[in-house]
Amino acid sequence: MYPNRHLLPPYPEKFTIALLGERVHLKNNIGNMILSNPNAFVTVSNSHVVAENDSFKVVNAPDFFDEKCEHPDQQIIDLMAMCYPGPNLFILSVDSENAQEEKVTAQIITLQGIFGERITAHLVLILADNESCHSLIHLKEMFQIQLATTENVAQECRNWRHQSLHHQFQYDYKNYSQDVVRRRRTALERLRCNPPSHHERAGNGAVDNTLNIVLLGLSGTGKSASANTILAAGDSRLDQRQLFASRASSLPVTTECEVRIMAKPFGRPVRVVDTPDFGHEHLKNPQTHIEECKKYCQPGLCVLLLVLQLGRFTDAEGEILQSLERALGWRIRESTIVLLTHGDDLKRNREQFTSEHTPFSNIIQMCGGRYHLFNNNSKDTKQVIALMQKMSNYWNIFPKFEKKALLSECLLC
Ligand SMILES: Nc1nc2c(ncn2[C@@H]2O[C@H](COP(=O)(O)OP(=O)(O)OP(=O)(O)O)[C@@H](O)[C@H]2O)c(=O)[nH]1
Ligand SMILES: [Mg+2]
Missing domain, CATH: 3.40.50.300 (P-loop containing nucleotide triphosphate hydrolases)
Structure with missing residues (x-):
């Protein structure tokens, strides 16, 4: 297929999926279903876990929506490094207890802030049950994203792979480091200007x-x-x-x-x-x-x-x-x-x-x-x-x- 070594693609043509969300068990289940292997993801880990088969590579990411998540920027860089040159698909998994519209919308907007507006073209929202799917169906149109339930995720992934086999998500690695520094600077300045709560004491002992x-x-x-x-x-x-x-x-x-x-x-x-x-x-x-x-x-x-x-x-x-x-x-x-x-x-x-x-x-x-x-x-x-x-x-x-x-x-x- 690639007679000249120099024309070889630098990376195997696996369909790479960045798997995001709050609940580790749900992400593990989804990853296992995509890879058709019940033992691909078994650990409850706070760091990235990668598993793959002949067709898919799944990077199961820690929950960087959690405010307590330490070093979210480091986690994001690690995720992108593991998906290099860019995931084909982002899956945002949402369990039944956290399927409130407000919360899910905020997560999608956060992802746009981190990975750029265009992420929605590569984003699938996977919901744990049909009820959540019905109540959030309008997000599909609002953000132009895909929506599915855990029931049909394996089949849907095969379809998405088929449809966009060669489409990498062209995340802009070039500008990323600058964005990280800017975000970190804003976070530090915010801490300086606005202490975390009105009731917490500022550095000088006064209540801001x-x-x-x-x-x-x-x-x-x-x-x-x-x-x-x-x-x-x-x-x-x-x-x-x-x-x-x-x-x-x-x-x-x-x-x-x-x-x-x-x-x-x-x-x-x-x-x-x-x-x-x-x-x-x-x-x-x-x-x-x-x-x-x-x-x-x-x-x-x-x-x-x-x-x-x-x-x-x-x-x-x-x-x-x-x-x-x-x-x-x-x-x-x-x-x-x-x-x-x-x-x-x-x-x-x-x-x-x-x-x-x-x-x-x-x-x-x-x-x-x-x-x-x-x-x-x-x-x-x-x-x-x-x-x-x-x-x-x-x-x-x-x-x-x-x-x-x-x-x-x-x-x-
Ligand atoms: N009659 C009247 N004029 C107003 C009112 N509010 C603003 N203006 C006029 O509208 C014009 C634009 O107002 P600005 O306050 O400069 O508008 P801005 O939103 O700050 O615009 P940018 O700084 O360019 O983003 C000025 O000539 C104001 O005097 C109002 O309630 N009544
Ligand atoms: Mg003005």
Whole structure:
């Protein structure tokens, strides 16, 4: 078949599978079924185990989704080294107890963060039972992945092997080391800036109780103007240099993450974080800014304001929540309030508000129905107080507010 030695492929044409997931027993079962050998995987190990037959090579990986996993980057490098030049298929195995949509989605997004967006073209979600398979079937379309149950995994693997015998997953080893260093640096800085829990003591013995309010969204929607409205409610004497740059422009005005601290506006310190439009074609080194943003933007440690401009709804707006979730690597919707700007254009007309607000209803619904309206041309601090009160009602984060009805004076809140 290969008459000239120099034309020999550098690696045997085995179909290489990276087998991921939380439960070792489930991974062992799946590996054994694929290899048609009940003894291929028997150990309960915290490191990689490789087994193969004539057709398949299966690399059973430790659970690097586990927060307690030591050296996840080392584990990922080891996995890729064992699958070199790249697995043909990634299997994410999910047992019945862990088949909640939220959890599985977070794992897929994590995998995209580690291995790149294109991993989904090579990803199969294997579920332990038909019930989980039915309840998660929509993930197939959402992420464009394959779905199967343990029952038919062996046959499916033969089909996938047949369909894509020569397709390696071209994981970019070239840039990987740089990504690892960047990720590690972000993790270390995050530890420095945000201790693991609000209740844990920071290095200097003080409790870091600072809440991060992070404004996200497309360029020109009013992120910086809204951030300034919030800052000005805390201190109306701030001058231009203390505020964020905000103006009408066809190019992004904010080109990196910027932070301002508010002492204790509502009973606790607040860090207001303004961000650039990460997906804008003119933004240089977007990944660097995303990594910077992730420092302030951690589940449970922040409130995110997804800024949308009333009267402006394009395809980019329709996709913004999902693309931010992919970029930041977690379901930000759980911690997000949609902030609609240009409330002044409505002239207190409720009908107009309903029609202008309709295109956003899908996004608002994905964010648990949470939204708020801002008029950034107004100096009225009530709209900010009402926003803070909503935050407190949703997440109980400002001691100054008790759980009670929202302020009703605010325009259409
Ligand atoms: N009338 C009105 N104008 C607003 C409102 N919010 C923002 N603007 C204007 O919209 C323009 C863009 O606002 P920015 O805050 O700079 O937008 P951005 O989202 O920060 O944009 P980038 O920094 O480019 O990502 C500015 O001219 C603001 O004055 C609002 O509620 N009402
Ligand atoms: Mg801006």
